[in-house]
Amino acid sequence: MEKFERIINSVSRYINITGEEAAYFTSLLSTKLVRRRQFILQEGEVFTSSCFVNNGCLRSYTIDKNGVEHILQFAPPGWWIGDFYSIITGKPAVLFIDAIDESEVVLLPKENRELLFEKVPKFERFFRILVENSMAGNQQRILDKLSLTAEERFEKFCLKYPALVACLPQKYIASYIGVTPEFFSKMRSKMSK
């Protein structure tokens, strides 16, 4: 299947799967088009699917008691996005997830992921490695927020996600690094001198 080529390639970078296993895997998947600003998840819904981005770009975030958005993650093509809390507990999600650009995503529902683990146990390995890598990144992000200034966090962001810096509205970057859009704007003009 054309539309599952990317996810198969992504999986194959960590584990070897036969054509048969790949066929079984893709039988558990579905694709979905998500329009700009369209939600695939709103806080309070149960959302237990893991979501792989074929193209476009999504983001996950919360909205605090003052109505301010705080972005947890961007998901450009080839990345996974979801709500771990909801996937693990089966309870309502704490996050919103929507599309920044028109996107195509691949969905792997929790029940199917569990079937996959039963039938093809090496997928346990794939998801273990995937989440261990994410974990290393998230731990670094916590430390960065604790120890770096806003300018330094922005510089790191630019190095880590050069493609995103070019295409994201800067209020999203401000939210991700943890400052207000106004302060971010002032900071940028100061940095360019």
Added chain:
Amino acid sequence: MEKFERIINSVSRYINITGEEAAYFTSLLSTKLVRRRQFILQEGEVFTSSCFVNNGCLRSYTIDKNGVEHILQFAPPGWWIGDFYSIITGKPAVLFIDAIDESEVVLLPKENRELLFEKVPKFERFFRILVENSMAGNQQRILDKLSLTAEERFEKFCLKYPALVACLPQKYIASYIGVTPEFFSKMRSKMSK
């Protein structure tokens, strides 16, 4: 083995293992006594072992360019601690890990963990679940740092780790929630009114 009882129990909460598998697992482990303030890892060393706490308490942290410590994690009994970056990449660690109290830890070196995955694949499942749970917690911590005030973060910390609040020096809690010890002290006295 007495000293591996706790880790076996911990693993058994997520996967069923036979006596034989447990025996193989424990053959890959070693224990170590860590005295108060003693390091099991200093930044720049390669440290690829996963570390399970039998008793006592450890912490992982970085030291920034001004010499200030920033605590990433506390590891009371039953918790795992390590440096994901070093485990995954094999490169020098970015963290320090030392004992807050006299502790006994169980060490699982990376090579042994990989042997374990080969021989008893369901351990892939155990570690996947373990790290998915950690991931959910870490994502929440990022969002808390982005959206909550220092007071709110402290209140959450008290709810989540009541046992730690009672026994940790408060400068460690300050570091974990991301404020200076001086500010933390003032905040506490303000909150108690």
Added chain:
DNA sequence: CGTCTATTTGAATGTACTCAAAAGCGGTGG
């Protein structure tokens, strides 16, 4: 072209930090 949203700019404010000094607390040795 007009509307809607994003970005910039400025002034006032607040949260948290730095530096300095004092007070508290626990362990150790005389």
Added chain:
DNA sequence: CCACCGCTTTTGAGTACATTCAAATAGACG
């Protein structure tokens, strides 16, 4: 047993980084 030492916590004054609110400007899209 108490005096001293080192480390943690408290307190205060001054400061800095980042926020809020408001308004102006710039861009994007139908």
